[in-house]
Amino acid sequence: MTAAAPQRTEAELADEVAALHQELAALADDRMRAVNEKHGDDHAVNLTTLRAIAKRLKTQPDLARALWSTPAEDSAPKLLALLISRPKQYGEAELDAMLREAPTPKVHEWLVSYMVKKSPHREALREAWFADADPVVASAGWALTSDRIAKAPVGEVPEGIDLDALLAEIEAEMQDAPERLQWAMNQCLAEIGIHDASRRERAIAIGEELEVLKDYPTPPNCTSPFAPAWIEEMVRRAEGRTAQRSR
Known part of the structure; x- marks a missing residue:
């Protein structure tokens, strides 16, 4: 020992x-x-x-x-x-x-x-930070929320997270949010669209309406942070992997 x-x-x-x-x-x-x-x-x-x-x-x-x-x-x-x-x-x-x-x-x-x-303490901090008045602190709450959405089993909504309420808040506030909070909200929008097929159409529609990061410079062979493009690319990749496994 x-x-x-x-x-x-x-x-x-x-x-x-x-x-x-x-x-x-x-x-x-x-x-x-x-x-x-x-x-x-x-x-x-x-x-x-x-x-x-x-x-x-x-x-x-x-x-x-x-x-x-x-x-x-x-x-x-x-x-x-x-x-x-x-x-x-x-x-x-x-x-x-x-x-x-x-x-x-x-x-x-x-x-x-x-x-x-x-x-x-991640869940307690996620909840506290999400509602914080400081947009930089709030961005951490959104990032942790995105992480829970991304890690949830396929087809399941993470416990304690209201995806429809998140989409409504993103639609109402993301366009005018401070930069770092806007990035975190945009990631959450993309994760919802990527991982929840039933809400994908709405997530893409919100992204297209708000046009946040639509013109963000994206190097070749990299995925755009514009949520509709991000969602569509990640779904395409996932479907490609599924098709390969089924062969």
């Missing part, structure tokens, strides 16, 4: 955080930062490199908390902290506070994806 690693002192953690800050600073690329700043982010370290550092460090909840809470020049230490965290060790209030202080869209996205979705 392997003995548990001795708990580090605050001074030892501070030294490790300082060393990681130096390592991240040495890896920073100003050109990458400039590109990321166009999307509201500020990190200058390649995310693949960041993941490699996290793989080296492995899961270290105490170091993760120290990295998260220590002021830094950009958000790279917080991104690294999320990669080496243990989500189930974080309470509901702690995750809520972390979301509200997430400094950039990428930190917000990773916090929801890597921490909250794996947390036993």
Whole structure:
């Protein structure tokens, strides 16, 4: 049986955080930062490199908390902290506070994806955030709602989620919603259309009426975020996979 690693002192953690800050600073690329700043982010370290550092460090909840809470020049230490965290060790209030202080869209996205979705508090947070007055916080509630819709068994409506009410809210509010909330609502619209055949026609009609992200620049061989196109493409792929399996 392997003995548990001795708990580090605050001074030892501070030294490790300082060393990681130096390592991240040495890896920073100003050109990458400039590109990321166009999307509201500020990190200058390649995310693949960041993941490699996290793989080296492995899961270290105490170091993760120290990295998260220590002021830094950009958000790279917080991104690294999320990669080496243990989500189930974080309470509901702690995750809520972390979301509200997430400094950039990428930190917000990773916090929801890597921490909250794996947390036993995810449903309570989804419900609380969905109704939050802060549109950035509310966008996390919508993202978690989309995740539940996408993961529901085929033909089933996720318990506690009213898809018709969601469609009505999207139809009424998405067009004028702040950008990050609009993106989250648009994803929810697409997920409903992709995963619920009985509501697909309505979801596509709402997307066509609102035209949100209709003209969004989309590289070749990538799926447009315009909900009707997104829905139709994902349904086409699913039908293709089904046809292949039936041969």
